[in-house]
Amino acid sequence: MSREAIDKLVHSARELLEAKDYLGARELYTQGLKLDPFDATLWNYRSNVHMKLQHPELAFTDAARGLKLLDDKLAQTNLSLPDRNFSVFMKIDLLFSCLLAAENLNICETALQFIDRLLTNSHLLSNEARQTILSKQKSLKRTIKAQRHAFVVANDSLRINLHDALDLGTMRMPKYSWNEFEPFNSENDIETQLNEINIMLEPIAPKLLVVRMPDNPTHFDFNKVPGASSSEASRPQLGIIAREKITRKEKILDEPGIFINNGLYGPKCNYCNNIVSASKEKPVDIDKTACAKCEERFCSVQCCELALKTYHQAICGRDISEIMEYVARGRTCSSLLHLFAFRVLAMAVQSNKHPLEMSVVKYLSAGTKQNVPWNIYYSYLLYLSMLKTLGLCQYRDIDKFDFWVYYTLQNKLQCNVFGEYKAPQQPENGKLLIFNSFLNHSCAPNAVYFKDRHAHQVVVACEDIEKYQQVFISYIDPNCPVSKRQQLFEGTFGFTCACERCVHEIGAANGKEIRKQTSRSKK
Ligand SMILES: C[S@@+](CC[C@H](N)C(=O)[O-])C[C@H]1O[C@@H](n2cnc3c(N)ncnc32)[C@H](O)[C@@H]1O
Incomplete structure (x- = not known):
């Protein structure tokens, strides 16, 4: 039949x-x-x-x-x-x-x-x-x-080693046209999903609003608040604006995130990256800070419960040495993304959901015009290894876990993961935060972010922000010269920074860098 x-x-x-x-x-x-x-x-x-x-x-x-x-x-x-x-x-x-x-x-x-x-x-x-x-x-x-x-x-x-360098190809980062999970696909989608996002955002950031931006996210048109109609077919640019006036030093967002560290076998808590031995829990709680089956230890009862609830059961007791071997073949920057992809797949398996429907990645943008490295080990064999580790079948489970799903996930992570760098190109830890991911970059930001001790990312205004003004953070050290900043963005982030400061510094010098900084960035 x-x-x-x-x-x-x-x-x-x-x-x-x-x-x-x-x-x-x-x-x-x-x-x-x-x-x-x-x-x-x-x-x-x-x-x-x-x-x-x-x-x-x-x-x-x-x-x-x-x-x-x-x-x-x-x-x-x-x-x-x-x-x-x-x-x-x-x-x-x-x-x-x-x-x-x-x-x-x-x-x-x-x-x-x-x-x-x-x-x-x-x-x-x-x-x-x-x-x-x-x-x-x-x-x-x-x-x-x-x-x-x-x-x-x-x-x-x-x-990277010679063998991998010789077999290091490239591919476009694609948007797969059959991807029915791509959010913001129609005018209706945009309204509904912006609504969904803002309902989730309100309890942790009552003064912020996620809205659609015009093409250049730094030139925000106040008349378009929020979800004004547009003929754009692809995912619109989103960003965050102030619902009302925010004063300097005000805490504006306090978001729990997903955390990954590059040394999975190290002494850090697998849930939040804090050092496990630095646990402040009372001795009586020690049982509750470890998984009863595989004895993986977390830094607190809260982290242990959250890990068990969201992803740990899908990987509990599984041997991840093959995954780590393939991950190690990639460049350090990509290794964080691979580990995040594995975490999201584990979360999807545990909650029996499609990976692209998980709210942690669902709304994130994936599209860039970048060419990314492609290598048989960490682009393909690693994917197979992840499926095997999670008890999935590369043939039978294509509905939820086909390669295009995995690659879309990688693209979303590439555009949105925050790295904590030990040295340039060497992120020690990485964070995935739904709402922080909507914050656009400016080389003269009006807000700064830091990680608090409870594995949350906190955003604080570093200047007064007027009602409807866009909130910007800086993805990089804004103190380096414009040529270096642009190079960093094109190389690492896959977009050309169009912030007012860059436009001014490049434009004013007719394509050449001017060393004098704008009055805003001197503050
Ligand atoms: C972390 S996301 C920020 C939210 C994003 N606008 C969205 O719609 O989801 C980073 C993406 O936003 C855009 N972006 C952010 N800051 C930008 C800037 N200063 N210049 C140009 N594009 C920017 C780029 O497309 C980048 O890949």
């Missing part, structure tokens, strides 16, 4: 492909995979359509899953001859799909490995296909040689 249904879906998908309706075809293949998640052919078809949609990261992960299914199948000894022959030819197809996607992601060493595997089956290839592969092999080897040379030159700044 399900075979018949799948054949029908494949047939209809083919018609959609002919009409160049790639999104439609993708949807039908996904439906087919839900009926039979172990059908390698369907994974290959979906990989091809992902390639057409210019999502090589998804094309790669689909083809790699199909390939794994076939490798497992071909390892069986009781396979019938027709089945074996079909599987071998299918495998060639999947190797090609992996190669194509890897080339698109610029992961040259990985691409070379697929070429080697294709060449071991050279007798099954046409002459033309063999020639194409050999010429690809030659050009990839040339690229790797050039990359090796570049690595030696840039060795100091990269801080």
Whole structure:
């Protein structure tokens, strides 16, 4: 029955492909995979359509899953001859799909490995296909040689090992058009969701209001308070304004957050990053500061209860050493994001929700035009390892945990996680805060933030803020020169800072930096 249904879906998908309706075809293949998640052919078809949609990261992960299914199948000894022959030819197809996607992601060493595997089956290839592969092999080897040379030159700044550097590709940070969980998609959504956010915000920040901004978040138009209509199709820029006048030194937001530290095996509380031994709890409460099953210790009863309630049960007693191994291969900055992604996945598993529906990430913006590094270890194998650790199946659980969901989550984290830096590029701790994430940046901020001892982030006005004026924090040290600030934003944050100070400093010097600071930033 399900075979018949799948054949029908494949047939209809083919018609959609002919009409160049790639999104439609993708949807039908996904439906087919839900009926039979172990059908390698369907994974290959979906990989091809992902390639057409210019999502090589998804094309790669689909083809790699199909390939794994076939490798497992071909390892069986009781396979019938027709089945074996079909599987071998299918495998060639999947190797090609992996190669194509890897080339698109610029992961040259990985691409070379697929070429080697294709060449071991050279007798099954046409002459033309063999020639194409050999010429690809030659050009990839040339690229790797050039990359090796570049690595030696840039060795100091990269801080990653040679092997990973050679296989370090790039991909666009995409917005997946089929993402039904993308908030603020319609005018109705904007009104409703801004309302939801402000209802949650009011108890912890009665003087603040999350509103929609015009394109440039630093030039706020008072007439647009809040949720004025706009023809923008994508997610609008949001920001926070004062509902009423705020005076200097006033505490304006006190938000509990999700905290991660880079050394997961260290002595810090897994919930709030405080040192565990610094617990102020009375001895009688010690039992209540540890998980009864795995004995993980937290710094307080409150942290222990919150961890057990939100994510700990999904990872309790699980071995995370493989995850840590892949995380360590990434750059230090990305490792925090990976650990956050793992935490959010664990929260989603524990609460049986879709990861993108978790309120901690639901409203966060994900879209930037940035190119991000792509590496087989910390972009793909790490994801597989997370699923395995959480008891999920990479084939069966695509409804909630498909790779595009994971990548959307990563994008949201990339744009919104706050890092606490030990040294530049080396965040020791990270924080994910829903409401602080709506605060836009200014190099002349009118508010500052700090972490209090209860794992909350507190925002305090550093100047008087008038009613309806936007509240700004500074994401970086605002004391460095404008060229350095712009470089930091483009490199690390993925946007060009358009704050009044930057516009003034760049504009006034006709593109060149002026050292004199604005009167506001001198305060
Ligand atoms: C942490 S979020 C701030 C809230 C965001 N405006 C929203 O709609 O969710 C950071 C994003 O806001 C935008 N942004 C914040 N400050 C900015 C600035 N000074 N110049 C340009 N864009 C800014 C950028 O798109 C950035 O990726």
